[in-house]
Amino acid sequence: MVLSRFWLVIFISSIVFVVFSLFSGDSYTIDHILNGKKDDPILITEKYIDQIPAFIKDSIILAPDQVMIVDVDKSNADTTYVFKNKTVKIYSGVQKSDGLLATCKSSLVDIIIPLIAYLAFFCGLMELLIISGVSGKLAKVLSPVFVKVFPSIPKNHPSISYMTLNFAANFLGLDSAATPFGLKAMESLQELNPDKDRASDAQIMFLCLHASGLTLIATSIIGYRAAAGSTNPADVMLPCIITSFIGTIAAFIIVGIKQKINFKSASLVLGLITLIGAIIGLLLYVNQLDLIGKNYFTSNLSGLILLAIIGFTLIYAFRKEKLFAEAKTTVFDAFVVGANNGVKTGVTIFPYVLGMLAAISLFRNSGLFDIISNGLAFVFSNFGVNKQIIDALPVALLRPFSSAGSRGFLIDSMNTFGADSLTGRLSSIFQCSAESTFYVIAVYFGSVNIKDTRYALGAMLIIDLICVITAIFVATWFF
Known part of the structure; x- marks a missing residue:
């Protein structure tokens, strides 16, 4: 219900704002909001050639393609005058994201089809x-810890192994593997859910822990920083780990209090200590490497572990061919059956992804997001917040809505302010x-047709806020 209302608010408020902007004269056209592509120039007005300044008119007429670009500025979009069919179209600024209809197409072509392939x-x-x-053996080993975090899950339940693989994939920055494991976990948890339309406690806890984003090897971030010319692309590793770890602990505590989980369990404490020990051990190893060594290690560790998981699965399945024969199948046929299930899951979640991304596209291109972002920046600046922190806030604000959008802001901030600046x-x-x-909510709850997400959205947004606050403190402490 909360997600549905939030979705409606985003959609309706964006439409109202777009219409108001058009009729008030703040916007010249709404075509880009519907049909435009990301980074396309935005048409701001159209005039007859006699209505524009003489020096621009002369330059356009003399130009071979009758196009003139002024205000060349690397940090801002140029103003472009295009003379065609007796009128001059003036473009300024670029579109922040794909338009509504373009998003509908890209959500299928660029998101769902690749996701279906990964899922399969x-x-x-x-x-x-x-x-x-x-999976049964893994669940048996980890049951003592998981049954404390997820009291409603029976010991040795298959969902434990799926959640473990999801957490491990997230931990190593393997997003393409984390989503299939996570969706399989949600399906398994749904089997235990007495109310199929309402999110269970276990599903909410799992999703909040998943969304807290505990990551050890931030491979993609390191890659973006290297491309932006950072002298030490991996220097954000430790701050990222600290921030995401605090976010994960916050998620566990917030949801745990709501679900009245026993935090004093010995197995739970032991599991937490083991996790902290593993993180510290790996950090100590990475920190003693030189720059090239860090880059080499971080770029290869995740991939090697993924290949190890795939190799182990295939080799172990080969060794246990008798079990497949008893199930009246073969290793390859079993793989095909699982892949078919993955395809079906991808088809199921498509409408949920489409609806959410379409709303976010309209929200961004309408200008509402910019107003909110600029308003918050103004408030923070009046409270004396460091401008370098304010300049990074658009990434934090957009991150809950769109990974691609916030990634665009990330790259732009590094190009504008420098990869090694506090902002970058x-x-x-x-x-x-x-x-x-x-x-995440749309995909994971959509995959099992959950209609009532209960307090999941509120909890996850609080966790996002905690991560933002923590990131600011950690970044200013380190840099």
Whole structure:
């Protein structure tokens, strides 16, 4: 219900604002909001050639293609005059994201189709893990900890192994693997859910922990920083880990209090200590490497672990062929069955993703997001907040709505202010230490047709806020 109302508010308020801007004269056209593409120039007005300044008129007429560009500025879009069919169209600024109709297309072509491919592959592997017995053994080993975090889940339940693989993939920055494992976990948890239309406690806890974004190897962030010319692209690793770890602990505490979980459990404390120890150990190892060593290690660790998981799954399945024969199938046929299930899941979640991304597209292109962002920046500046922090806030504000959008702001902030500036580094931490909350809710709850998400959205937004505040403190402390 909360998500539905929020979606309606975004959509309706954006439409009202677009119409108001058009008739008040603030906007010249709404075509770009519907049909435009990201980074396309925005048409701001159209005039007859006699209505424009003489020096511009002369330059346009003399130009071979009858196009003139003025106000060349690397940090802003140029103003472009295009003379065609007796009128001069004037463009200024660029579109922040794809228009509504373009988003509908790209959500299928650029998001769902690749996601279906990932789902098919990893769901195929998971089918092998199930039949070969690996998932059951993994669930048995981790049950003492998981049943404390998820009291409603029986010991040795398959969802435990799926959640473990999801957390591990997130931990290593393997987004393409994390989503299939996570969706499989949601399906497994849905089997235990007595009210199929309403999110269970276990599903909410899992999703909040997933969305808190605990990441050890921020491979993509390091890559963006390297491309932007950072002298030490991996220097945000530790701040990212600290921020995302605090976000994860906050998620566990916030949801745990709501669900009345026993925080004093010995197995829970032991599991937490083990996790902290693993993080510290890896950090100590990485910190003693030189720059090239850090880049080499971070760029290869995640990939090697992913290949190890795939290789282990296939080899173990080969060794347990008897189990597949008993199930009246083969290893390859079982993989195909799992892959087919992954495809079906991808088709199921498409409408949820489409609806959410369409609303976000309209929200961004309408100008409402800019008004909110600029308003917050004004408020923070009056409170004496460092301007470098304010310049990074658009990444934090957009991150819950759109990963691609916030990534665009991240790259822009590094190009504008420098990858090694406080703004560039803080933007990197913002991008790394949280998830796209609305996208995650739409995909994960949509995959199991949950209609009532209960307090999941509110909890996740609070966690996002905690991550933002933590990132600011950590960044100013380190840099």
